[in-house]
Amino acid sequence: MSSVQDIEECPQCGFTEAIYELNTRTLEEWLSCPLCGYWSALRALVDRKRQAADPQRRPFYKKTASGHLIHRRITRAGFGVLYVAYARMGVQRRFTHPPTPELISEIVAGLKADPEVIFDHCYITTWDVDEFRVNGAKELRGAKELRSVLGELPEAECTVEDPALAFELEQ
Numbered sequence: 013m014s015s016v017q018d019i020e021e022c023p024q025c026g027f028t029e030a031i032y033e034l035n036t037r038t039l040e041e042w043l044s045c046p047l048c049g050y051w052s053a054l055r056a057l058v059d060r061k062r063q064a065a066d067p068q069r070r071p072f073y074k075k076t077a078s079g080h081l082i083h084r085r086i087t088r089a090g091f092g093v094l095y096v097a098y099a100r101m102g103v104q105r106r107f108t109h110p111p112t113p114e115l116i117s118e119i120v121a122g123l124k125a126d127p128e129v130i131f132d133h134c135y136i137t138t139w140d141v142d143e144f145r146v147n148g149a150k151e152l153r154g155a156k157e158l159r160s161v162l163g164e165l166p167e168a169e170c171t172v173e174d175p176a177l178a179f180e181l182e183q
């Protein structure tokens with residue numbers, strides 16, 4: 013694997029152990045916050061047509077005339093996180109919209125009913141923001157404190173057991 017992992021401060025909520033990963037070959041990078049769900053990535057553009065035509069579906073990266081990869085930044089605001097703890101690992105999911113109280117009740121009931129889940133180690137956070145558009149660009153307004161609606165939040169020294177899982181939803 014040509015990737016390096018590290019921790020960085022989350023630009024949205026300030027958590028000091030957001031998970032950072034850098035692919036040293038493609039110079040792609042990811043930052044994912046296990047507390048508020050902020051997510052940002054620098055991705056190398058892939059030629060989808062060439063990839064689809066390749067029997068092994070290898071990624072063919074788009075390049076500039078001088079042979080450099082072309083990167084694009086993608087950033088998603090954190091609306092909160094659901095962390096589901098199992099005996100040997102944990103799975104982190106980001107909310108893509110502010111979760112409603114009904115959705116949270118549903119999730120909590122689901123966690124309680126699942127015998128594989130270690131309920132006491134799960135957590136849910138929410139971050140109250142309104143998303144709106146100015147001249148077509150996404151803006152956020154009304155960011156308040158991060159709220160914990162279930163469980164104990166990780167301390168700064170805690171880490172998500174398998175950071176790759178945090179990125180899974182966005183691939």
Ligand SMILES: [Zn+2]
Binds near residue numbers: 025026046049090
């Ligand atoms: Zn954060």
